[in-house]
Amino acid sequence: MSKLSLIHPQPKGLEPYVIKAAIDPAAVTACLWTSDQSLESIPAWATRWPGPMSVLMTTAALPSSTEHEALLNRLSALQSQNPHVNSTLSLHLLHLDPKTPDNPNAFLNLARLFAQTSRVVLFPGNFSSAPPKALYRSILAQQSGPSASIEPAPGHIAFKHKPVIFTMRGQTSFPFSPLAPVMLARDDAVWCTERFFPPLSRAADWEECLWQVWLENFGDVDVRQSRGWLQEASPVLSADSALAVSACIKLRRRLVAKYRSETCVLSTRQLAALRGANKGVDAKKTRWLKRICRNWISA
Known part of the structure; x- marks a missing residue:
């Protein structure tokens, strides 16, 4: 729970697996975070990612409060109305003080921590960026290649996958596309933290996470370019x-x-x-x- 220590004021409570799907361990989990105000965005995003999802949801509702109970009812309705979501979604509630600023990397780390598969994809853009529909299938197809299918002998070190960075246009080296998702082992040594930079944008902060992944692997990462990403328009500044x-x-x-x-x-x-x-x-x-x-x- 050291991932919570960077969040101030301290959270009022953490409820892992408020929703817990039965997951195939060989699958790859999408890790995201969102607030309870964006709950309705989950079903549409899930249509473009047929695999498991680990979502950290923040809420200002106090544990055991009337608002908390209402949120649980909304989550229950989400499950009953969306069979696909019910079979793929694991959701964790983080109760925050209303004055708590967003800590995107810490929230994403918690979603990763509670993922039930050994491989995860971190989506820093959350539901504002949806992957191509074919992305998940292509990930599984590449994972089932010869090198990935070999089981290590007892006492041998298991095969280590390289981190994979998914770019949305031509960058094949750092700097990568803004908010480029990263696939890596759930237990990989690299955990992105908040950089305490001025809140210029989420993309600017995530760029330093990509730098960290790239640097700590000495540039030995796979870069996969793909088309068909859905992006929300950025707000125009005054x-x-x-x-x-x-x-x-x-x-x-x-x-x-x-x-x-x-x-x-x-x-x-x-x-x-x-x-x-x-x-x-x-x-x-x-x-x-x-x-x-x-x-x-x-x-």
């Missing part, structure tokens, strides 16, 4: 809001430079301290780090 955003951009640039410089230094030190038996692989990683981090460390 003149005053645009001025405030401009100030945030300047501050964020400084924070980004500092963060990337620090992560580059840390990765370099970790690689030096944890050198493996394969010197060729270590040398390749070292060259990659030097090339990618040159501008950030010198800055």
Whole structure:
């Protein structure tokens, strides 16, 4: 529950598996978060993702309150009216103080924590971005390839999948498409945290998560490009809001430079301290780090 410690004020309560679907362990779970105000968005999104979903839902309703009971009734109606959702959705309620700001990465981490499969896809855009209908089938088809189907012998290390970044247009390297989803092991060592950057946009904050995944894997990630994503239109900013955003951009640039410089230094030190038996692989990683981090460390 350390993932909750970053949320302030402290949550009033956490209810895992308010809804719990029976899941095939070989499936891949979509992880998302939303507020109770967007409950009705779930069925439409689920039509484009036939696999399991782990959704962290935030609510200002206090546990055991009248509002809480009403929300549970709405969730029950959602199940009864949508058989597909009933068979794929696992939903977890997080009771928050009304003054609690959004903590998107922490919420997404909780959805991932409670996923019932070993592989998950993190959708940072939540229900504002829906995947192509064929995406889930293509993921399963690629997972069932020869390397993925081999069971490791007792005492051997299990086959480790690379993280996969799903881009919506031509980027095959960092920076990737805004709000690009990431598929990785549920228990992967990389857990994105809040960066405490000014709240410029969700896409700006998620970019640092993609940087973290990319850097900690020394660029060894799969990048899959696909078409057919559904995106909600972004709101148009007023003149005053645009001025405030401009100030945030300047501050964020400084924070980004500092963060990337620090992560580059840390990765370099970790690689030096944890050198493996394969010197060729270590040398390749070292060259990659030097090339990618040159501008950030010198800055």
